[in-house]
C-alpha cells in the first residue's frame with residue numbers, strides 16, 4: 001500500500017513538473033536541451049586517479065538520489081533518471097569526455113554518501129549534498145552549484161506550523177545522516193521522541209500524507225518538488241532557516257578532479273548552460289534561481 005502511494009506521489013510529481021505533460025504521458029522530470037551535453041573530445045585530467053580509473057573502466061559511476069522530484073528522480077516505469085542534479089551530473093560527464101550512455105547511476109542515500117566516495121563505489125556524487133566542514137574531513141567538494149535552505153513541508157490545511165519555532169509537540173520527519181535532521185535535534189526544535197528518521201524523504205512524505213507526522217523537514221528545493229508532485233495537498237512553509245550549498249562530492253585527495261569540475265561549473269554559469277539546466281528542471285517547481293559562487297577552497 002505504501003509503495004503504491006509512493007509511486008503515485010512520484011508519478012503525479014513527474015506529470016506536474018512537466019510543463020506540457022499530458023495525462024498518461026510518460027513521466028518526465030524535465031530536462032535541459034540535449035545539445036547542452038555535447039561530449040568533449042580528448043579530455044585529460046592530469047593527476048586525477050578517479051578520472052584514470054573511470055577512463056580505463058570506460059564509464060563513469062555517479063552517485064545520485066532517486067526519490068527527489070525535480071532534482072534526482074528515477075522513473076519507476078522507464079528506470080530513467082532526471083532532474084537538476086542529474087543534468088548537472090550529465091554536464092560534468094560530457095565535459096569529462098563521457099557519453100551519457102557511459103554513465104552508470106547509483107542511488108546512494110544521504111547517510112551513505114561519504115562512505116560510497118571513500119570506498120570508490122562512485123566516482124563522484126550529485127544529490128543535494130551540502131558542503132560542510134565535517135564532511136570535508138572525509139570527502140572533497142566542487143561547487144557549490146546551487147544554494148538551498150532548510151524548510152518545512154506540511155499539509156495544505158495546516159495552520160499551526162508557521163516557522164521552525166512552532167514545532168514543539170509536533171512530529172517531524174527527516175532523513176538519517178542529513179544536515180536538516182541534525183539541525184532539528186541540535187537546536188531542539190521539537191522533543192527528541194518527536195523526530196522520525198528514514199533513509200529517503202519520500203518515506204517522510206508518505207507519512208505526512210497519511211497523517212503519521214506533522215511536518216517533513218529538509219531543503220526547500222526538495223520540498224518544493226514534493227509539493228508540486230502532490231498539488232493541492234501539501235505546502236512548503238517558506239521560511240528557510242539555513243544555508244545548504246550543494247556540492248559535487250569527490251574523493252578527498254583528488255584535487256585535480258575537483259579543479260576540473262569547478263572549471264566546468266564556472267563555465268556553465270558563465271555561458272548560460274547552468275541557467276538552461278535550471279529552467280528545464282528546478283525552475284519548474286519554483287526554487288530560487290540565484291546563481292551560486294564557486295568556492296575554490
Ligand code: GLU
Nearest residue numbers: 110128129130178179244
Ligand atoms: N542538503 C542536505 C544534506 O546534504 C539535505 C538533503 C539531503 O539529505 O540530501 O544533508
